[in-house]
Amino acid sequence: MWRTVARSAAVAINVRRFCMAASSTCSIPRPCIVHKRGADILHDPWFNKQDTGFPLTERDRLGLRGLLPHRVISFEQQYERFMDSYRSLEKNTAGQPDNIVSLAKWRILNRLHDRNETLYYKVLIDNIKDFAPIIYTPTVGLVCQNYSGLFRRPRGMYFSAKDKGEMKSMIYNWPAPEVDMIVLTDGSRILGLGDLGVQGIGIPIGKLDMYVAAAGINPQRAAQYYHVMLFTSTDLGLRERRLEGEEYISIVDELMEALHARWPKAIIQFEDFQFKWAFETLQRYRKKYCMFNDDIQVSNYLSCSVFIPERIKCHFRPLRFDQFCDFRLKVCFSASGSKRFEILSFSSGSLTPSIFLSISGTAGVALAGLLGVVRAQGRPLSDFVNQKIVVVGAGSAGLGVLNMAYQAVSRMTGSTASPQFYLIDKDGLITKERSRVDPAAAPFAKPVGEVQSIGLREGSDLLEVVKKVKPHVLVGLSGVGGIFTEQVLKAMRDSDSPKPAIFAMSNPTDNAECTAADAFMHAGETLFFGSGSPFPNVDLGNGKVGYVNQANNMYLFPGCVFILCYLLLLICYILFNIIFLTRIGLGALLSGARIVSDGMLQAAAECIRSITAEVGAAVLRAAVIEQVAEGRGEVGPKELAHMSKEEAVEYVTRNMWYPVYSPLVHEK
Numbered sequence: 001m002w003r004t005v006a007r008s009a010a011v012a013i014n015v016r017r018f019c020m021a022a023s024s025t026c027s028i029p030r031p032c033i034v035h036k037r038g039a040d041i042l043h044d045p046w047f048n049k050q051d052t053g054f055p056l057t058e059r060d061r062l063g064l065r066g067l068l069p070h071r072v073i074s075f076e077q078q079y080e081r082f083m084d085s086y087r088s089l090e091k092n093t094a095g096q097p098d099n100i101v102s103l104a105k106w107r108i109l110n111r112l113h114d115r116n117e118t119l120y121y122k123v124l125i126d127n128i129k130d131f132a133p134i135i136y137t138p139t140v141g142l143v144c145q146n147y148s149g150l151f152r153r154p155r156g157m158y159f160s161a162k163d164k165g166e167m168k169s170m171i172y173n174w175p176a177p178e179v180d181m182i183v184l185t186d187g188s189r190i191l192g193l194g195d196l197g198v199q200g201i202g203i204p205i206g207k208l209d210m211y212v213a214a215a216g217i218n219p220q221r222a223a224q225y226y227h228v229m230l231f232t233s234t235d236l237g238l239r240e241r242r243l244e245g246e247e248y249i250s251i252v253d254e255l256m257e258a259l260h261a262r263w264p265k266a267i268i269q270f271e272d273f274q275f276k277w278a279f280e281t282l283q284r285y286r287k288k289y290c291m292f293n294d295d296i297q298v299s300n301y302l303s304c305s306v307f308i309p310e311r312i313k314c315h316f317r318p319l320r321f322d323q324f325c326d327f328r329l330k331v332c333f334s335a336s337g338s339k340r341f342e343i344l345s346f347s348s349g350s351l352t353p354s355i356f357l358s359i360s361g362t363a364g365v366a367l368a369g370l371l372g373v374v375r376a377q378g379r380p381l382s383d384f385v386n387q388k389i390v391v392v393g394a395g396s397a398g399l400g401v402l403n404m405a406y407q408a409v410s411r412m413t414g415s416t417a418s419p420q421f422y423l424i425d426k427d428g429l430i431t432k433e434r435s436r437v438d439p440a441a442a443p444f445a446k447p448v449g450e451v452q453s454i455g456l457r458e459g460s461d462l463l464e465v466v467k468k469v470k471p472h473v474l475v476g477l478s479g480v481g482g483i484f485t486e487q488v489l490k491a492m493r494d495s496d497s498p499k500p501a502i503f504a505m506s507n508p509t510d511n512a513e514c515t516a517a518d519a520f521m522h523a524g525e526t527l528f529f530g531s532g533s534p535f536p537n538v539d540l541g542n543g544k545v546g547y548v549n550q551a552n553n554m555y556l557f558p559g560c561v562f563i564l565c566y567l568l569l570l571i572c573y574i575l576f577n578i579i580f581l582t583r584i585g586l587g588a589l590l591s592g593a594r595i596v597s598d599g600m601l602q603a604a605a606e607c608i609r610s611i612t613a614e615v616g617a618a619v620l621r622a623a624v625i626e627q628v629a630e631g632r633g634e635v636g637p638k639e640l641a642h643m644s645k646e647e648a649v650e651y652v653t654r655n656m657w658y659p660v661y662s663p664l665v666h667e668k
């Protein structure tokens with residue numbers, strides 16, 4: 001449906017003065033200064049209005065008269081025309097292999113992006129449910145794999161070891177003076193596809209498109225975003241070995257310094273770095289720069305609310321997007337300063353700040369899922385401490401999830417007793433007997449005596465572990481497609497839970513540990529299922545449906561977990577995950593925060609509301625309270641500090657970017 005872009009002008013004067021992007025929210029967009037004329041404008045996707053969209057007066061002003069056919073086509077008509085072509089493509093490709101259809105859809109969208117960014121983001125925002133699987137997982141994985149062949153126009157920036165010593169100057173090759181969001185990858189672990197080198201650029205592009213669609217980050221106002229590739233090795237990149245050790249880190253140091261020097265306010269999201277660098281770079285930079293790692297980061301929150309889909313409570317009901325569960329925790333401080341958490345109550349349906357601990361990216365998605373499972377089992381939340389959870393994959397994502405779950409249990413029990421978590425990597429079950437266990441995985445290595453008591457040993461394979469542990473939850477973050485085999489899934493029927501859960505979180509679809517259909521067929525109909533890439537719901541016969549939840553950080557890196565979406569921009573569960581984290585980005589950006597603090601992430605978690613701006617405003621206010629907000633543009637820290645909650649929401653809302661054609665005014 002066509003979404004009205006014009007918004008109410010009835011805002012308080014003192015709020016209006018804070019707003020920098022009034023064009024996005026007033027019925028008459030603010031003019032946009034352009035330094036080009038004539039054909040140059042038509043070839044610039046940011047200024048181009050699909051050619052025929054330029055009004056006659058503008059054609060005169062910009063030297064376009066005679067370069068275009070006479071008729072002026074409105075934005076709405078252009079939108080409908082594009083959607084007609086898209087629907088024709090869908091019709092014409094019906095029955096062809098999925099990969100071919102998905103790539104054809106990606107191409108038509110990408111071509112639109114290359115011609116006209118405003119219309120591209122308009123169609124993306126209005127059709128996010130259908131387009132998210134094209135511009136993001138799973139299609140983005142296929143795009144990355146084929147990027148050398150699909151490459152037409154560059155997006156993003158590229159850095160390699162050959163640029164050492166030059167980065168601070170190179171940064172100025174980026175045409176826009178201001179950059180708000182940066183997604184940075186070294187391409188070394190793209191989804192579950194491994195090292196794709198320079199072709200991994202598709203991931204930052206997809207993530208940033210999500211930022212624009214879900215959080216209203218302006219894609220161009222100074223081209224605030226920016227994609228970076230490091231150390232490339234494929235067709236389009238250098239055919240050289242990857243850097244290691246000091247050599248590697250010195251290049252990333254230089255790049256971070258260069259980025260910070262030109263855009264000190266930009267927020268940098270690290271994405272899809274291989275395990276060994278993901279943790280190290282997070283440790284190294286998180287207190288120095290405004291950055292986070294979407295794939296692993298776990299933050300400690302004293303309180304937040306966790307979204308749990310209503311459907312988890314009432315199985316086989318249609319999706320609802322407005323249910324949150326709150327946990328009230330009492331925080332007790334001991335004389336030594338340590339904290340203990342007591343669960344006071346657990347409710348659903350409202351959203352008051354209260355509880356819990358960590359949320360952000362992948363770990364947050366998983367936490368909400370794990371808690372939802374407890375609820376689905378009809379148990380009190382405090383029973384989470386008794387959940388037997390088997391995590392397959394001891395990499396950055398699996399360890400991020402386990403860390404978070406571990407913190408949850410410790411806080412619930414007030415003890416550091418070992419929870420019933422089992423960690424499996426490519427060499428099988430990890431126990432304390434293992435000689436070379438990574439320090440990050442060591443806390444989850446099981447005592448040998450404990451596993452022997454249930455008939456397991458160091459290195460037991462997945463099937464054995466599932467058979468002997470009878471887990472409540474099986475989580476896949478291994479990147480190995482199909483590793484949850486028929487036997488493993490059947491073994492889950494003997495789970496100690498009447499409603500076992502399986503999360504096949506690896507991406508893209510082919511790398512998922514199992515399909516939704518196989519999961520319901522082999523593990524049983526009472527299963528709770530979540531996957532990193534979308535699967536359709538499963539028809540179980542007799543009118544029953546096996547519902548599929550999407551568990552992907554794209555939703556928390558904006559949003560939450562299994563599903564969500566709602567918010568301002570449209571409603572589909574894919575968007576939900578997208579929304580949460582992008583809100584963090586938005587709030588951090590507008591507060592001008594020096595760093596992305598736990599408190600800011602916490603504030604985001606507390607305010608997952610049905611309006612995108614609420615979360616962004618909460619992050620902003622948290623940045624003010626933590627005294628890391630330095631202001632942005634004309635809005636200084638004092639003005640931020642004096643904003644009421646409502647004003648902060650208004651400020652964030654009015655600074656979101658909406659795709660509209662602005663009148664263009666030429667300036668030399």
Ligand SMILES: NC(=O)C1=CN([C@@H]2O[C@H](COP(=O)(O)OP(=O)(O)OC[C@H]3O[C@@H](n4cnc5c(N)ncnc54)[C@H](O)[C@@H]3O)[C@@H](O)[C@H]2O)C=CC1
Nearest residue numbers: 191192275394395396397425426478479506507532552553
């Ligand atoms: N759904 C989501 O939001 C997210 C999903 N992921 C997915 O998680 C997967 C893993 O990502 P990372 O942890 O960053 O990768 P990683 O490379 O750091 O870790 C992979 C882990 O899987 C283990 N593994 C490999 N083969 C195995 C086998 N046959 N059996 C058991 N374990 C095996 C490895 O030993 C390693 O511990 C990827 O497919 C990625 O797409 C990652 C982040 C977020």
Ligand SMILES: CC(=O)C(=O)O
Nearest residue numbers: 191295507552553554
């Ligand atoms: C979803 C995501 O970030 C990943 O698979 O790496």
Ligand SMILES: [Mg+2]
Nearest residue numbers: 191271272295
């Ligand atoms: Mg990732």
